Amino acid sequence: MLYFYSTRFFANVQPLFRGFYLADRCHLTERSTVMTVCGITAEYNPFHTGHLHHIAETRRSLGENAVIVCVMSGNFVQRGDFAVLDKYTRAEMAVRCGADLVVELPLAAALSSAEGFAKGAVQTLHALGCGTVSFGAETADTNLLLQAAELLNSLPMKGESGSPHLSYAARRQEELSKVNKQAAVLLDNPNNTLAVEYCRFLLPLEMRPLAVRRQGAAHDACAPHSGFASASLLRAHLRDGDFAFCAPFLPPAARAVWKKAADCGEAPVALPEDTLLALLRTALYQGKLHTGSADGFDERLRKAVYTAHSFSDAVEKARTRRFPAARVRRALLRAVLGVEADAPVSPAYLRVLALGVRGRAALRQAALPVIVKPATEKRLPANLQAALCRDAFADDLFALALPDPERRIGGGHFRKTPFCLR
Template sequence: METAGIVAEYNPFHRGHAWHIAETRRRLGGDAPVVCVMSGHWVQRGECALADKWLRAALALDRGADLVVELPTPWAMASAESFARGAVSLLAATGVVDVLSFGSEMGELAPLEEAAAALDAPDYPERLRAALGRGLSFPAARQEAAGAACLSAPNNNLGVEYLRSLRALGSTIRPLTVPRQGAGHDGPSAGGYASASELRRLLRAGRGAEAAPYLTAPWSGEFADMQHIERAVLARLRTMGEGDWAALPDGGGAEGLPSRLAKAAREAVSLEDFYARAKTRRYPHARLRRLALAAFLGLRAAERPAAPPYVRVLGLGGRGRALLRRMKDTCPLPVIVKPAQARELDGPARTLFESEARYTDLYGLCFPAPRPCGAEWIHSPVVGERA
């Protein structure tokens, strides 16, 4: 029986995510184990996750996942290329995953594989520079340089990066794509499904009853929100010089960008104001959000390893335990199940875990009532009720 791997944020976990897990299992024979690589407390949009990673892992386990492991923050909060490389590296490292399943607007592999090959072609960098030189935004220039219309859709784009990562790693994991259901990325509800961004908006606005039909379980209580740390982020940005901006990951040192960011940070009176002042066609909003949050968290490009150096388990069910037993023989990385095991790490792995603990401490400030430090060192994985 093949084991499936899925990469997700589950922010929040909704009916579309449950459908993806069920459809993946159906295509693989009905009872395939599912390993999810899930972002932790900070996500690719350059913001805090709606709820903590242990709650989100529990919801995934309740609706079909067997094992949930964490994509560490330096990859979870990165460009599509780095996000995919980190996640695929983790799935490959487990040694138990046979298939990588991902949703896409296209719903078929061939066009995505063609786009991946075009992005890896020797002449792609030159074609990209030419398109950027004509004033195109980076996404538009990338699409034109690759000659791939499918790159205009966000889930297609991420799927292409998964394919590129599998190829770059020489992985034997087989890709599988399923069509995204209902609502488009960042779009309103459709076909019985709602986008995660729409659900976050409703939940944070206290309109849980409107979100409920699209969720797999009720969400209540306090939700994390960037508004609670906005001044703290701005305070950090105002202290940064051009050299500090240039040290950030995923292009903080791009030509002309550090000086633009430093100037915007000195003038901005809100985060949205900062993004508006720094934004250009070449430097879109999402990239600026990630850079601002990386600055706040203290992420530096030089400190991110080439790949995640350990596997951190966030949640597991009965079959997840069986997968973990297999991983004792198949996974070359340390597998962290209990927090105490992290104290045995050394080198880059220990450094990364300690950084992750700091990122979690800062995440605790994103709630109406701030949470105390130390959560990373006391939380064991959540245990699902499914066999």
């Protein structure tokens, strides 16, 4: 079913109570029911015990009846990689482990910097009626996070300001430290950085942050810690075929979903080096390898692709301190997927990947077109068709990296349907 609401539907619904996480979002009219809807931004690549802990803590803060709505990267993730498992299966893991609804983050947002990622995610959650956004961070001091966010929003950062050899994020941190050292120190940590970005976009929408202190392994940590392992460590072991290592760090329900996908040749998915280099070289010759960046980034990318013998080699050749590997990887994937430099990170529709009973109720409040059955895409307005077609292409390209060759056929996008927990 498809609902069309004006985005204005939710405007001015929630007053701004910084630092408070209590359920007070109950002023919706008509179809709405009295419910606390809390959003989570995630990649669940794969869903692990840390994510389970995060959902449990969020529910503990907001009450058992809170509706947990997740916005999740699709088949391509923010570090510029293919997800280890397709988006519908990762969403199923989340719903089996306590989430009520998982919708897809727009592709352009998933392949953006922390800023674009957070903007797209927060706006998607806003369109789903979330009053609160819950995220993991090294600090649980939401006031400090909001303070840093407000300062960043007011920073007059120009593209070329600050030390020229540093990345944009580092230059921004440098600027921030001039006005508030404590806030700038926050940004030393990748999870805090993302948390501050969420806060930046929550503020104008009058949504509230709920910071849950992260447990165990640090982001990208290469060893497990007190029952938790980082997603990157788990991906490495899953891609090496070492499921035994990962099992203790996957909730039982997620473990079962993984096993089923692996058994039928749909997991693990790894970035297809050779194929991507061929696609990049084609994009280079077609003049499609450009990001619109004026700082020499495009020229570096093109030279790297021309002289590289693999995708990773291209990344190594293009990266510098100023252009971090993740930015290079995302730019290359965007070129391959045809995501233009100016593609909006804000959602124009909500693609449902998995849902439970409460998630279904939450969808009734959606302020954007909802896609549940992919076949209904064709009925969406003409101005959305280009983005929908790109989604289908992205999924068909992802399918080419599935372990079982027989599963590499196209059109999966129109065959898959959201997992539904009853």
